[in-house]
Amino acid sequence: MSVxxxxxxxxxxxxxxxxxxxNLEDFARGAAFLGTGGxxxxxxxxxxxxxxxxxxxxxxxxxxxxxxxDATVAFxxxxxxxxxxxxxxxxxxxxxxxxxxxxxxxxxxxxxxxPGEIGGFxxxxxxxxAARLGLPLVDVDGMGxxxxxxxxVAMNFEGVSACPFVLVDDHLNKVVVKADTAQRTEDISRSxxxxxxxxxxxxxxxxxxxxxxxxxxxxTLSAALQIGEAIREGRKAGDPVxxxxxxxxxxxxxGFAREVFSGKITDLRRETTKGxxxxxxxxxxxxxxxxxxxxxFQNENLVVLVNGVVNAIVPDLITIVDVxxxxxxxxxxxxxxxxxxxxxxxxxxxxKTPQALAYVHPRCFGLDFEFTPxxxxxxxxxx
Amino acid sequence: MADxxxxxxxxxxxxxxxxxxxLMHDGEVLASIKSPTTAQVSDGIVAxxxxxxKQAGISPDAVGIVSIGTTHFTNAFVERRSLDRVGVLRIGLxxxxxxxxxxxxxxxxxxxxxxxxxxxxxxxxxxxxxYADLDEMAVAAAARRFHKEGTNSxxxxxxxxxxxxxxxxxxxxxxxxxxxxxxxxxxxxxxxxGLLERENAGIMxxxxxxxxxxxxxxxxxxxxxxxxxxxxxxxxxxxxxxSADFVERHPIxxxxxxxxxxxxxxxxxxxxxxxxxxxxxxTTTDIGVLRGGxxxxxxxxxxxxxxxxxxxxxxxxxxxxxxxxxxxxDGARVKVGPKSVGYRIMEKALVFGGDVLTATDIAVAxxxxxxxxxxxxxxxxxxxxxxxVREIHRLVEGGIDRMKTTGGDAPLILVGGGSVLINKPxxxxxxxxxxxxxxxxxxxxxxxxxxxxxxxxxxxxxxVGREATIAAAVSEANERAVAAGADAASLETxxxxxxxxxxxxxxxVRLRIKxxxxxxxxxxxxx
Numbered sequence: 001m002s003v004x005x006x007x008x009x010x011x012x013x014x015x016x017x018x019x020x021x022x023n024l025e026d027f028a029r030g031a032a033f034l035g036t037g038g039x040x041x042x043x044x045x046x047x048x049x050x051x052x053x054x055x056x057x058x059x060x061x062x063x064x065x066x067x068x069x070d071a072t073v074a075f076x077x078x079x080x081x082x083x084x085x086x087x088x089x090x091x092x093x094x095x096x097x098x099x100x101x102x103x104x105x106x107x108x109x110x111x112x113x114x115p116g117e118i119g120g121f122x123x124x125x126x127x128x129x130a131a132r133l134g135l136p137l138v139d140v141d142g143m144g145x146x147x148x149x150x151x152x153v154a155m156n157f158e159g160v161s162a163c164p165f166v167l168v169d170d171h172l173n174k175v176v177v178k179a180d181t182a183q184r185t186e187d188i189s190r191s192x193x194x195x196x197x198x199x200x201x202x203x204x205x206x207x208x209x210x211x212x213x214x215x216x217x218x219x220t221l222s223a224a225l226q227i228g229e230a231i232r233e234g235r236k237a238g239d240p241v242x243x244x245x246x247x248x249x250x251x252x253x254x255g256f257a258r259e260v261f262s263g264k265i266t267d268l269r270r271e272t273t274k275g276x277x278x279x280x281x282x283x284x285x286x287x288x289x290x291x292x293x294x295x296x297f298q299n300e301n302l303v304v305l306v307n308g309v310v311n312a313i314v315p316d317l318i319t320i321v322d323v324x325x326x327x328x329x330x331x332x333x334x335x336x337x338x339x340x341x342x343x344x345x346x347x348x349x350x351x352k353t354p355q356a357l358a359y360v361h362p363r364c365f366g367l368d369f370e371f372t373p374x375x376x377x378x379x380x381x382x383x
Numbered sequence: 384m385a386d387x388x389x390x391x392x393x394x395x396x397x398x399x400x401x402x403x404x405x406l407m408h409d410g411e412v413l414a415s416i417k418s419p420t421t422a423q424v425s426d427g428i429v430a431x432x433x434x435x436x437k438q439a440g441i442s443p444d445a446v447g448i449v450s451i452g453t454t455h456f457t458n459a460f461v462e463r464r465s466l467d468r469v470g471v472l473r474i475g476l477x478x479x480x481x482x483x484x485x486x487x488x489x490x491x492x493x494x495x496x497x498x499x500x501x502x503x504x505x506x507x508x509x510x511x512x513x514y515a516d517l518d519e520m521a522v523a524a525a526a527r528r529f530h531k532e533g534t535n536s537x538x539x540x541x542x543x544x545x546x547x548x549x550x551x552x553x554x555x556x557x558x559x560x561x562x563x564x565x566x567x568x569x570x571x572x573x574x575x576x577g578l579l580e581r582e583n584a585g586i587m588x589x590x591x592x593x594x595x596x597x598x599x600x601x602x603x604x605x606x607x608x609x610x611x612x613x614x615x616x617x618x619x620x621x622x623x624x625x626s627a628d629f630v631e632r633h634p635i636x637x638x639x640x641x642x643x644x645x646x647x648x649x650x651x652x653x654x655x656x657x658x659x660x661x662x663x664x665x666t667t668t669d670i671g672v673l674r675g676g677x678x679x680x681x682x683x684x685x686x687x688x689x690x691x692x693x694x695x696x697x698x699x700x701x702x703x704x705x706x707x708x709x710x711x712x713d714g715a716r717v718k719v720g721p722k723s724v725g726y727r728i729m730e731k732a733l734v735f736g737g738d739v740l741t742a743t744d745i746a747v748a749x750x751x752x753x754x755x756x757x758x759x760x761x762x763x764x765x766x767x768x769x770x771x772v773r774e775i776h777r778l779v780e781g782g783i784d785r786m787k788t789t790g791g792d793a794p795l796i797l798v799g800g801g802s803v804l805i806n807k808p809x810x811x812x813x814x815x816x817x818x819x820x821x822x823x824x825x826x827x828x829x830x831x832x833x834x835x836x837x838x839x840x841x842x843x844x845x846x847v848g849r850e851a852t853i854a855a856a857v858s859e860a861n862e863r864a865v866a867a868g869a870d871a872a873s874l875e876t877x878x879x880x881x882x883x884x885x886x887x888x889x890x891x892v893r894l895r896i897k898x899x900x901x902x903x904x905x906x907x908x909x910x
Contacts, residue, residue, distance in 0.1 A: 044482065044579075048481045051483075081891070085542050087545075088475075088506075089481050090481045092480055170477050170515075171477055339785065
């Protein structure tokens with residue numbers, strides 16, 4: 001494919017980001033943290049990326065400053081249930097097919113790819129796609145975390161159309177959705193995904209380099225890698241949780257983070273409502289059973305209440321990690337008795353604009369709370 | 384038939400170091416022995432069983448059932464000895480191509496085990512409908528290749544086979560036709576949802592095929608030598624029994640049965656069904672949780688010899704404390720373990736005339752254990768001894784706290800040779816149970832193992848609703864247990880786990896149901 005429209009002159013201006021077999025584990029672990037409990041098993045994504053890099057070589061990762069305004073960029077993602085993913089994975093051909101079909105639909109080649117979300121499986125899938133297709137991967141994503149809907153991305157908040165939106169199944173059957181809104185694209189695509197066996201490959205949000213610059217969250221692939229590295233280094237130094245908080249609070253995208261609570265999981269409820277894994281996880285303090293935190297989740301963690309008081313709430317990031325290793329724990333892997341730490345971090349600014357909050361406000365997840373940024377909540381708690 | 388309930392039962396535990404046997408009647412231990420494991424495992428079994436029968440003064444025909452627990456297969460795989468080379472056949476194309484079989488195996492063991500990999504068309508959707516027809520010609524061609532190359536063990540896996548095993552079974556028939564001498568493992572017989580992990584387990588199982596025939600054959604020979612004609616069973620990792628014929632084909636299901644047997648044996652001695660169990664050995668302490676008489680299972684993927692599986696493993700927390708743990712003094716701090724003199728405790732510990740200060744010496748010096756020569760630890764500083772005792776108890780308390788799932792105190796059962804290390808009240812523990820037969824808890828656990836049945840599938844609650852769906856799944860699990868030899872009247876539902884399939888409408892839920900019941904003795908007669 002063409003690299004038309006890509007400017008590489010600035011490549012030396014930034015530290016070259018390279019994903020290889022040796023740092024994939026860091027990247028996947030960082031992405032699992034940013035997945036805030038959702039996004040599916042990062043293990044499978046990491047294996048697929050490892051195989052793709054072995055076979056096709058590491059994809060080139062470029063910053064937005066290397067992208068010309070008239071370049072064409074698209075996102076690739078898996079849509080479906082994590083449980084199905086762990087049986088079928090992806091075939092590889094489906095990835096190629098989705099990108100080629102999108103290119104045919106818009107009538108021009110795709111110059112670079114980007115992840116829709118930097119959480120769980122969908123953060124490593126674009127690495128596989130870029131390696132296979134020999135395309136660069138732009139160091140951005142749509143949210144700087146994970147969310148359950150393709151409407152919950154900065155591109156949509158900034159008016160970039162998700163369509164044409166391509167879905168491809170294992171047999172390379174293709175469906176192209178051309179809907180009026182991102183929300184309707186999401187709703188229609190979900191039904192198609194069920195027909196496609198509850199997991200399919202998607203490509204969409206074809207946009208210009210200029211759009212990428214203003215309608216995405218920048219440097220989030222780098223962020224995932226930095227977070228993963230910090231956890232690994234922290235383990236060596238003996239305090240990975242502190243290392244994790246440190247990398248987040250000094251990070252230009254997140255900038256604020258704190259350990260909201262630590263303790264042992266003493267209750268766990270899950271139920272299926274409206275096709276989501278909805279539930280509540282209760283954590284009691286190690287030395288004081290009267291002090292407890294409750295985390296409500298809908299695939300991703302949504303809100304953490306400590307003794308009934310909101311300490312962090314969506315769109316800010318809330319991730320449950322192992323108290324000793326800082327290993328992020330997806331909601332599906334939570335279990336009774338785990339000793340955990342709840343880490344919350346400020347969401348990227350792009351998720352806190354009025355346009356963004358129309359899609360990612362606590363009320364959009366059925367929570368009867370206002371959105372108060374974690375910095376403000378922390379200040380109030382201290383006062 | 385009426386007195387069949389009062390069968391004499393023999394339980395045997397064949398470990399890496401010791402072969403233990405117990406003779407049980409009506410839940411009481413009539414005789415027990417701990418003896419060394421022999422190079423030919425059957426020799427050790429013969430010796431141990433002969434000993435308990437003689438001790439209790441019974442004849443071989445009075446024995447109603449023999450159950451054996453063994454770590455033989457786990458050790459063989461981990462140590463990579465006596466493994467068969469395996470032909471790997473995956474049914475899944477055009478899906479799942481990006482993660483071929485043996486992805487993420489350590490190279491050395493993959494090279495040693497895999498003789499060839501074939502991927503063919505076929506497979507199922509999440510609801511059990513096929514997404515591609517089985518490519519029977521390709522299966523036959525693969526089988527012929529395996530045959531030609533002298534690969535006699537074949538592992539077959541298909542996408543979503545736990546929901547629908549038709550293609551795996553059909554492929555098995557084709558392979559058998561083309562390659563009549565082959566031994567065949569179907570992934571749906573041994574694993575759960577999660578293709579790679581289930582396939583890994585299938586390949587591991589296939590690699591143990593010859594060893595399984597030899598070992599189970601050895602067990603048979605041992606019993607024959609003794610004149611014991613009773614049926615014999617082998618225990619699996621979830622505390623239930625498998626027939627010897629079944630184990631010949633599914634040796635991998637014995638993996639990690641050791642901790643399960645010791646926990647269930649300890650529970651039996653204490654008369655409890657819900658408790659914490661600490662198995663204190665020479666080097667480590669394994670702490671687990673019993674719920675409803677069965678160990679709580681781990682929800683984390685388990686690596687065995689570097690290979691990832693999704694096995695039913697007991698959730699055990701291992702801490703580096705045992706009777707042989709080294710005790711060292713660093714200023715005011717006393718450190719216990721994780722280094723240990725291990726099985727050499729009989730020569731190394733102070734009380735046995737050695738020159739290494741071990742946890743056992745501390746228990747003797749503190750006056751609550753009576754092992755070896757107490758005079759040899761009389762010189763130890765009482766303050767240091769007290770600090771070491773505190774440290775030993777603190778280590779166990781830490782492990783207990785890790786494993787506890789609810790607040791409040793729980794009873795603790797101590798088993799294993801190192802249980803003498805504990806004599807003070809433990810934080811988080813309501814009462815400590817010990818028993819004189821605690822050192823053969825493994826063999827007792829094997830003797831009382833039950834028969835289980837399991838269902839693990841994706842269901843939709845739309846239509847009939849949640850209650851009716853779960854009821855149907857439980858009765859399917861019951862049927863499986865009865866087919867495996869359980870007494871229908873004694874069946875209990877051990878576990879119902881619901882996992883909603885995230886992101887998808889339609890009320891799709893993965894249900895995991897486990898039931899277990901006592902062995903049907905009439906079935907035992909027939910086996």
